[in-house]
Amino acid sequence: MSLRQQEAPLRAPADDSDVEEEALANDYREQVQYEDGMDDIDHSSSFGQSGGADLQAQLAAAATPLEFQATLETKILSYDNYCSLFHYILNSEGPVDIEVPSYYWAWDVIDEFIYQFNSFCAYRQKVALKADNEDEIAILRENPNTWGCYSVLNVLYSLIQKSQITEQLDAMKRGEEASNYAGEYGNRPLYKMLGYFSIIGLLRVHCLLGDFSLAIKTLDNIELNKKAMFARVMAAHFTTYYYVGFSYMMMRRYSDAIRMFSHILVYVSRTKNFQKNAQYDSISKKNDQMYALIAICVAFQPTRLDDTIHTALREKFGEQFTRLQRGGPEALPIFEEYFRTACPRFISPTPPDFDNAEINIDPVEHHLAIFMEEVKVNMWSPTVKSYLKLYTTMDLKKLAGFLDVEPEKLRHWLLVNKQRSRQVRWSEGGLLDGDIINSSDLDYAMEGDLIHVSEAKVGRRLVDWYLRNLSRTY
């Protein structure tokens, strides 16, 4: 809820000129007339016949956010618009030759397409749960396939296949010329870009549906680095890292999640002065969300962070950040709050059950509940660790006395903490690959009631010092 409201001012077109508004309105009016029993194919004919100006307006509309106050009807019409646009792009005879308004148009279209899918599903769910708006319920009942997950996935997969982008990326990885594998469509920038950003769109859709492993798997062909194509469009760069990081977090791969979030947060903090203001505004909210997520991950797995991030975390969250890291029951509400503000707006893929209003629970609550179970399991690990750090050997019963818990309870905590510090971490290959490592600098083993504690110390770092001084002598 609060998410939607906060997002509203950001998404509302800042100062649309009247001309643009009128074009949009005309566009919708035109579409309304088609409603009389015409199907998608008839829609698409309008692209072929209409003049260039009209087409340009449609293309621009596809990349423009709907007004926040848009009615349900407008939302459904917008879906029809996308259908006919993608139908035209995908099913015309041969590749279509259109001039796109800007180089990041392809990203904007895919981004807005998924954003509208996301908000439509969330809205539908809310209408069903509240069950007080008969008219809207009637409209939604009549249009069960509008913004259906199968058609959204269909568009994304079709764009990927048509552009042969997977083959192109494979070729690039092998160091070959991508255009040899691109085919008739993929050699055109329009298709190539749409195909490429559809992969990132898929990552996002899978994550929104709660399929975190498939979300990460989708990026198998994309190499995550600053040279990647997505890095040229700031919003795409940002979105990619947010969703990959979040998916890693839900798979309990906290060190990988931290790596993702730190990379992009450092990048943003270094480049924010060069970003155009409008673009930067739209990402500043996601930026804050990622700080909340990195705080959660660091609480699960204490890690030395980049100085800029660490300072920013302290500034933003202050005392709360410390409490989060300290664990225990007091930290639970903070985990919950951070998760709520920072998670993607999860959706259910199928139309809700309008006859049983109260079973249409917000999917965010569902994922929050699953996540909080994991938080509760881990809640005592920071306490246990903070004590063990002080000793090399310790008696279990004595420590239980310090902590004021049953010895057997403590034995469970010790088992849990040890299990949770073993984590899968990526080293090379696909993003789902990884080795199991001990992520904690503290290690221990139990011999009866005796706890043996050991610590991993970091040796002196000499290379940097040596290089720095060597370069000074030149």
Next chain:
Amino acid sequence: MGVAFDYAPDRPEQIDQILNGLERYNPETTGVFQDYVMQQCESQTYDCYANLALLKLYQFNPHLTRDETITNILVKSLTVFPSPDFSLCLSLLPPHLLSPSLNPSTRPSGDLAESVQKLSVLNNLLSSADYSSFWSTLDSDDLYADLVADVSGFEELMRVRIAVTVSQTIREVQKEILSSWLNLSGNEFEHFVGTVCGWKVDGSKVAIPLNKENEAKGTVVRENVKFDQFSRIVRRAYEQPA
């Protein structure tokens, strides 16, 4: 050591093809996946990535949902605790299944919700390493016996799994504690601990041989020096002779 999440050693070719193509969204493949789940239950193999694909098909096509397949998948994912598989499966289930506050009479699939919530209780006990409560909860309700019935060797699989996690943290443990963790006593206990695990029972104690995990040896992390780091220095040496 490193195994990708989407890799399963025993996955048949056919399933692999479905998973890597668009067929994974085709409602008609539901049957194939369901048979595959049954096969995993019988042959004591496990393939989380394929099971998630089936749950996704159910998510998209709720009318195809088969309750016992869902519970079988969840029970199978318990056998690999403490991995996140159980949670990942839950994420793909309809949100109302997990909500305890709903009135049971209005819930369309009350039985499934009850089963899922019961299995979540088991999962939480396992994640909290409270193994003796896990066994007593499992024995406390006939519903549990029904839920795990399809998974062949469930108890044995759980014991092995518990033993693995225990061996990662413990070098020596009192016999009675281990016995309650494994829910075994007498000859069965001796057999499992001695023959299956290869641990030594010594009076009232059980010794677990040292391994990489329970050694808890202090280490010094040394820095990893790569030649690339020196490339600038070397280049400079050439650029400015003397």
